[in-house]
Structures are given as C-alpha cells and as structure tokens.
Amino acid sequence: MVILGIETSCDETSAAVYDTLQRKIIAHEVFSQIKEHAHFGGVVPEIASRSQLEKIHPIVAETLSSAGIKTCDIDVVAVTTTPGLVGSLFVGLCFAKGIAWSLQKKLIGVNHLEGHIYSAFLGADGYCVDLPFPHICLSASGGHTALYLVESFSSYKIIGHTIDDAAGEAFDKVSKVMGLGYPGGPIIEKLAAAAGFKDYYSYPRTKNLHDEIFFSFSGLKTAVLYDLVRRGAYDFKAGILVEQMTLQLQQEVSSSLLVCIGDIFENNIRCALKKYPQAQMVTFTGGVACNAYLRERLSTFCRRRKKDFVAAPPRFCGDNGAMIAFVGALKAERQEWADLYLDVRP
Ligand code: KG4
Numbered sequence: 001m002v003i004l005g006i007e008t009s010c011d012e013t014s015a016a017v018y019d020t021l022q023r024k025i026i027a028h029e030v031f032s033q034i035k036e037h038a039h040f041g042g043v044v045p046e047i048a049s050r051s052q053l054e055k056i057h058p059i060v061a062e063t064l065s066s067a068g069i070k071t072c073d074i075d076v077v078a079v080t081t082t083p084g085l086v087g088s089l090f091v092g093l094c095f096a097k098g099i100a101w102s103l104q105k106k107l108i109g110v111n112h113l114e115g116h117i118y119s120a121f122l123g124a125d126g127y128c129v130d131l132p133f134p135h136i137c138l139s140a141s142g143g144h145t146a147l148y149l150v151e152s153f154s155s156y157k158i159i160g161h162t163i164d165d166a167a168g169e170a171f172d173k174v175s176k177v178m179g180l181g182y183p184g185g186p187i188i189e190k191l192a193a194a195a196g197f198k199d200y201y202s203y204p205r206t207k208n209l210h211d212e213i214f215f216s217f218s219g220l221k222t223a224v225l226y227d228l229v230r231r232g233a234y235d236f237k238a239g240i241l242v243e244q245m246t247l248q249l250q251q252e253v254s255s256s257l258l259v260c261i262g263d264i265f266e267n268n269i270r271c272a273l274k275k276y277p278q279a280q281m282v283t284f285t286g287g288v289a290c291n292a293y294l295r296e297r298l299s300t301f302c303r304r305r306k307k308d309f310v311a312a313p314p315r316f317c318g319d320n321g322a323m324i325a326f327v328g329a330l331k332a333e334r335q336e337w338a339d340l341y342l343d344v345r346p
Pocket residue numbers: 010140141142143144167168169171172183184185186189286287288289290291292317318319
C-alpha cells in the first residue's frame with residue numbers, strides 16, 4: 001500500500017508518502033511557519049490556519065512529485081484529526097477528504113500524539129526500524145510532555161504527563177522573557193552550549209515523591225523570571241527586560257534551564273523504569289527531542305541502566321507528515337478506515 005500522510009495540526013504543513021512494501025518513507029516535505037509567528041513570540045492560530053490553506057496544496061504536490069507518483073497511485077490518505085488548533089486541523093482534514101472522496105481512496109484519522117510516539121520507528125533514512133515492545137516513550141514538544149508505556153503497534157498507555165506546561169513551552173516562554181525569539185528550544189540549546197551545559201543557578205526541580213511519574217514546568221518558568229528580577233535584569237511590574245541582558249547571563253540562564261529539564265526527564269524515566277521493569281528500552285520523540293544535549297544525556301542515562309535508547313531522527317521529531325503516514329500504515333493493516341464524516345477533535 002502507498003500511504004499519503006498529512007499533518008497540519010499547528011504551524012507546520014507537512015506531507016509524506018510511506019510505502020508498506022519497502023517499509024520506507026519515500027518522500028517527505030515540511031513547510032514551517034516559524035517566520036510568520038516569530039514576531040509574536042508564539043503561534044497565532046488565525047495566522048496558522050491561513051498559512052496552512054496557502055501551503056497544503058503545494059506541499060502535497062511536491063511530496064507526490066518527489067515520491068515519483070501521482071494522486072491516483074495513493075491507496076490511503078492518513079490525516080491528523082486531533083489534538084491541535086481547530087482551524088489548522090480542518091485544512092488538512094478537508095484536503096484529505098477531498099482526495100479520498102474524489103479518487104475513491106481509503107481515509108484514516110490519526111492522533112497527532114500517536115504519530116510522535118511511533119516516530120521512533122522511523123530511521124534517519126526513512127526505513128522502518130524494529131524496536132522491542134513493551135518500551136517507554138518520552139514524548140516532549142511545545143504542546144505536550146508525557147511518558148507512555150508502548151505495548152504494541154495498537155496499544156499504549158500514558159503513565160505520566162505534565163500537570164501544567166509542556167517542556168517545549170518552558171523553553172519558548174523563557175526565551176520570550178529573555179527577548180530571544182521563537183521557538184525557544186534551539187536558541188536556548190545554542191546559548192547553553194556556549195556556557196558548557198553547566199548548572200549555574202540551580203532552578204527548582206519537581207520532586208517525584210513516592211516515585212510518582214509526572215512533569216511540571218510552569219513553576220520553573222516563574223523561578224527563572226523571579227531570578228531575573230532579583231538580578232535586576234527584568235522589571236516585573238512593567239513585564240519587560242530592564243535592558244538587553246548580557247550574553248553571559250543569557251548563556252548561564254539557558255544552560256541552567258536545559259540542565260534542569262534534563263534532570264526532570266531523567267528523574268521521571270528512572271521512576272518509569274522502576275515501575276515498569278518489563279520495559280525493554282526507552283525512546284525519545286517530539287520537537288524537544290531535537291535537542292542534542294538531551295539526546296546524549298538520556299542515552300548515557302539509559303546505557304548505565306543497561307537499557308537501549310533510541311531518539312527519533314531530528315527530521316521526524318518536530319511535527320511532520322512522515323509519522324502520520326507511518327501510523328496510517330499501521331492502522332491500514334488493521335483496516336481502521338474512517339468515513340467522510342471524519343471530524344477534527346481539537
Ligand atoms: O513537536 P513540535 O514541532 O510541535 C508540537 O507538537 O508542539 O515541538 C515544538 C517544540 C517547541 O516548543 C520548540 O521550542 C521545541 O519543540 N524544540 C526544542 C528544540 N527544537 C525544537 N526544544 C529544545 N531543544 C531543541 N533543539
């Protein structure tokens with residue numbers, strides 16, 4: 001089967017083609033709207049859906065052309081239906097329905113988070129890799145952060161999640177407070193590297209009392225903010241930086257934040273491995289998994305515990321159509337078809 005995957009849940013317009021015979025992503029295109037939102041320090045839903053509308057057709061056309069196929073060669077159209085921004089989701093869904101209806105192709109709705117969970121099965125060359133079940137997946141991005149026990153291609157359960165912000169949100173918000181731009185993750189990583197990935201300011205870590213698995217990042221963001229106020233760098237009342245922060249302070253804050261989030265990830269994985277000793281390995285997915293420091297840290301952490309570790313390739317970490325095409329293929333094998341009444345669930 002040839003599966004076209006479409007992902008438009010937030011600020012990326014992406015499409016990919018997965019060939020079940022080759023077990024490979026044979027084409028993959030992503031358009032990121034980052035530049036359109038950077039000025040606002042976050043995603044503006046209205047701008048996001050308009051941009052999705054402009055890009056969906058060219059991106060799908062480009063994907064089919066680089067796969068060397070025509071629309072009539074597609075067997076199944078898989079599309080993200082939840083969770084996400086309603087306007088953005090609708091663009092992808094309506095486009096997918098249009099193809100399915102006009103060419104009498106099968107349609108499949110895919111949960112975006114499932115896409116991230118199973119993206120670890122995609123190798124850097126696009127071929128599907130074999131990973132053992134059950135395993136633990138840490139999925140962290142701008143909208144969600146959770147640990148899952150992945151039992152099979154059709155079954156997984158959430159074993160811990162964030163009670164407030166997502167990890168990516170912590171990077172984005174701290175970056176915004178420091179006046180550094182959006183998205184914060186890559187900017188913070190670069191600054192942290194220059195400061196040697198050291199913990200300068202010991203921001204508070206959530207404590208996993210009784211080995212409870214959960215994440216919390218909103219207090220961390222506030223702790224950074226108060227620290228900047230104490231250092232005279234931020235005017236709390238006016239809600240602005242007193243003046244441009246020194247590069248050294250930017251680097252030290254970024255480094256401390258990244259080390260802190262690394263500790264929080266490790267603590268939760270430690271609790272998860274203790275609670276679920278049957279887990280064969282650990283995977284790391286979602287936009288935050290692009291972070292080379294965190295990939296390296298978690299890899300070392302797992303190696304010491306004699307557990308294999310796989311992070312999704314960076315190009316399949318951020319929002320992408322490849323993971324949607326792949327989960328679409330898994331669902332197609334199980335014949336989990338949707339009808340044309342398929343709706344979004346933001
Ligand atoms: O998966 P994704 O593209 O979209 C969502 O589903 O949210 O993740 C976007 C998030 C943003 O918060 C961004 O700051 C973060 O991933 N991110 C990173 C890095 N690259 C992207 N966080 C840390 N380090 C990075 N290198």
